[in-house]
Amino acid sequence: MGARRSWFLTNGASQANRTAAIAVRGLGERVLIQRSSHSSFTDGMLLAGLVPAFIAPSIDERHGIAHGLTPAVLDEKLADEARAGRAVSSVYAVSPSYFGSVADVAGLAEVAHAHGAALIVDGAWGAHFGFHPELPESPARLGADLVVSSTHKLAGSLTQSAMLHLGRGSWPIALSLWSREPTR
Numbered sequence: 001m002g003a004r005r006s007w008f009l010t011n012g013a014s015q016a017n018r019t020a021a022i023a024v025r026g027l028g029e030r031v032l033i034q035r036s037s038h039s040s041f042t043d044g045m046l047l048a049g050l051v052p053a054f055i056a057p058s059i060d061e062r063h064g065i066a067h068g069l070t071p072a073v074l075d076e077k078l079a080d081e082a083r084a085g086r087a088v089s090s091v092y093a094v095s096p097s098y099f100g101s102v103a104d105v106a107g108l109a110e111v112a113h114a115h116g117a118a119l120i121v122d123g124a125w126g127a128h129f130g131f132h133p134e135l136p137e138s139p140a141r142l143g144a145d146l147v148v149s150s151t152h153k154l155a156g157s158l159t160q161s162a163m164l165h166l167g168r169g170s171w172p173i174a175l176s177l178w179s180r181e182p183t184r
């Protein structure tokens, strides 16, 4: 998976989303979240006391369905927020989308980091990513700082089993979570 560390969870990717929200609160209170996200991240924001701004995913007008964020749109929105004095500390994106489209996670990570924000990727529907060359790459290998994965959806496991992966970047979230690891 390319993760520096993985936490194996019960209570599903919902619990991973809540945990991710609490983790990024340590970086600052503002988070930019993709509008088409799972309600568990909203739970997490409320629990953590995060202040959200919302960003719309790209829309497939022909089929009337929402896909993901693009790096260009993210860049524009982060610049707008910063200009308005609301610079965010973290970005929350969903990939793959509910309809199976995969975002340019490497591009999103580059943009988020350039704006001083950590990137959380909700990859609930992509627990199998990165396990075969013909599948999309694991978001943890593409620069995401935290990756939410719902093992019991497409990977096949007992209901409620999920994972939260910590990326390998040099981002402070990695360091702050890593430094809390018990010494062995």
Ligand SMILES: Cc1ncc(COP(=O)(O)O)c(C=O)c1O
Binding pocket: 011, 012, 013, 014, 015, 017, 037, 038, 040, 094, 122, 124, 125, 150, 160, 162
């Ligand atoms: C994008 C996304 N994230 C998180 C979740 C929560 O997953 P779980 O059922 O493992 O709690 C879902 C559930 O459908 C989801 O679609």
